[in-house]
Amino acid sequence: MRHRWRIIAVLALLWAATPAFAHKPKAIVLFYADDLGYGDTAVYGQAKVPTPHLAQLAKEGCIFRDAHSATPICTPSRYSLLTGRFAFRRPGTRILDGDAKLILPVEGSEESEVTLPVLMKRAGYRTAAIGKWHLGLGAGDAAIDWNGEIKPSPREAGFDRSFVMAATADRVPCVFISDGRVANLDPADPIEISYDRAERKWPDELTARTNPECLKAWGRPSDRQHDKTIIDGISRIGHMRGGQSARWKDQELADRITTEAENFIRQSAGTPIFLYFATNDIHVPRDPAPDFRGASGLGIRGDATVQMDASLGRIRQALAENGYDDTLFVFTSDNGPKVADGYEDGAREAWEGENPSAPYRGGKYTVFEGGTRVPMIVAWPGEVKPGTESAALVSQTDLARSLARIAGVEVPEGACGDSRELAYVILGRSAEGRESLVEQPAWGPWGYRKGAWKLIDSPDPQLYFLDDDPGERDNLASACPEKVRELQAELKSIISSP
Numbered sequence: 001m002r003h004r005w006r007i008i009a010v011l012a013l014l015w016a017a018t019p020a021f022a023h024k025p026k027a028i029v030l031f032y033a034d035d036l037g038y039g040d041t042a043v044y045g046q047a048k049v050p051t052p053h054l055a056q057l058a059k060e061g062c063i064f065r066d067a068h069s070a071t072p073i074c075t076p077s078r079y080s081l082l083t084g085r086f087a088f089r090r091p092g093t094r095i096l097d098g099d100a101k102l103i104l105p106v107e108g109s110e111e112s113e114v115t116l117p118v119l120m121k122r123a124g125y126r127t128a129a130i131g132k133w134h135l136g137l138g139a140g141d142a143a144i145d146w147n148g149e150i151k152p153s154p155r156e157a158g159f160d161r162s163f164v165m166a167a168t169a170d171r172v173p174c175v176f177i178s179d180g181r182v183a184n185l186d187p188a189d190p191i192e193i194s195y196d197r198a199e200r201k202w203p204d205e206l207t208a209r210t211n212p213e214c215l216k217a218w219g220r221p222s223d224r225q226h227d228k229t230i231i232d233g234i235s236r237i238g239h240m241r242g243g244q245s246a247r248w249k250d251q252e253l254a255d256r257i258t259t260e261a262e263n264f265i266r267q268s269a270g271t272p273i274f275l276y277f278a279t280n281d282i283h284v285p286r287d288p289a290p291d292f293r294g295a296s297g298l299g300i301r302g303d304a305t306v307q308m309d310a311s312l313g314r315i316r317q318a319l320a321e322n323g324y325d326d327t328l329f330v331f332t333s334d335n336g337p338k339v340a341d342g343y344e345d346g347a348r349e350a351w352e353g354e355n356p357s358a359p360y361r362g363g364k365y366t367v368f369e370g371g372t373r374v375p376m377i378v379a380w381p382g383e384v385k386p387g388t389e390s391a392a393l394v395s396q397t398d399l400a401r402s403l404a405r406i407a408g409v410e411v412p413e414g415a416c417g418d419s420r421e422l423a424y425v426i427l428g429r430s431a432e433g434r435e436s437l438v439e440q441p442a443w444g445p446w447g448y449r450k451g452a453w454k455l456i457d458s459p460d461p462q463l464y465f466l467d468d469d470p471g472e473r474d475n476l477a478s479a480c481p482e483k484v485r486e487l488q489a490e491l492k493s494i495i496s497s498p
Ligand code: CA
Pocket: 034, 035, 073, 074, 283, 334, 335
């Protein structure tokens, strides 16, 4: 009898020590679109925007129908994805300016603060962040030295290789930062950056107010935030001078970061890689390359989506050409869509009568479903069944623990505290996703999902049953006060827990 128990104990130990999967993927790629809505691509129903590479990925993998970014805006969604922690746990995690300090914990911090890229490094992957960063740079103890070494940068946050935009394309500085240094900078033409609210920072500064004749037709601001320094014919948020040789051309932006991703893949051939590719598409300002102009039936915003799809195709091709057939590929978006977002670029007119969140309501900045319910497609040859769909409720916050499990690396105690280990769900093998989900607002009331129930927790609460009412039109709050109270109590408990 004792002998049998010993065998059982040994078997249990072996089971616990066995990695989740027979092997770990040679490459893990997170392709993070920007402001791409649930209903923005042909895969999710928008026939006027051809996205053949995304369609191919979907054909090879699993389409998620209820996957969510942590918030309906950029910075906190990215923070949650890369830390496995809800952004509201870290005060000050809002949309950052281009000169904000780094908000990710640096490598070597407390074990309870370990990030996804650091976990991937521990699992043996060479890690890279390419594209949009928007998580801050520097320690915040002094102004960032754009003309020297910028530290901490993505490298200190766990990325062996980085080639990033500091924030967004609509914010200065409009330069790429390669492994902690501004790329192509002429030291004789140093960069100065200011987020001073002044109309004009320097007497020779060209802004949308002083020199509207210098603006491209689609680079005109529609608000008082986007009307500062004109760079490449587009006015930006914030002031910049100097660094002429380092400034990007907006029409070359997608090609440039995609080329850097291809280079990283090629130079890493033979080594396991974790690539976090954060495209600028389809965030404003939208200025797709001439090749993509008119490529969609929905103006500049649709064309930017076709450009994003081309980047996806190029990265997948580079993986295939460099021995990375065994790639776990995750495509998703950092928040829902916003058709007109600071520029008069013709998107509003082109999208008249269209809903980029379809069939959901709201988009970027909102806690209606369209704010955080985003496209997500996962493929991994031999591990994800091709051509499948999943209705499981998942959060991008869950990727940290799930990818760690797939990569066979232990998550330290207390780390990734809001991340659920849903590896089998992410791979489309289990439909048992989250029971509930917090939808952190950009501002205003919070959203909370429990199954098909949806609460918007304002003083005049809204309650929807999404199975019958995906568009959140039929407020059931007064008909179901007990359900409202139940969901309010659960939401409060999650937010107030450490
Ligand atoms: Ca975004």
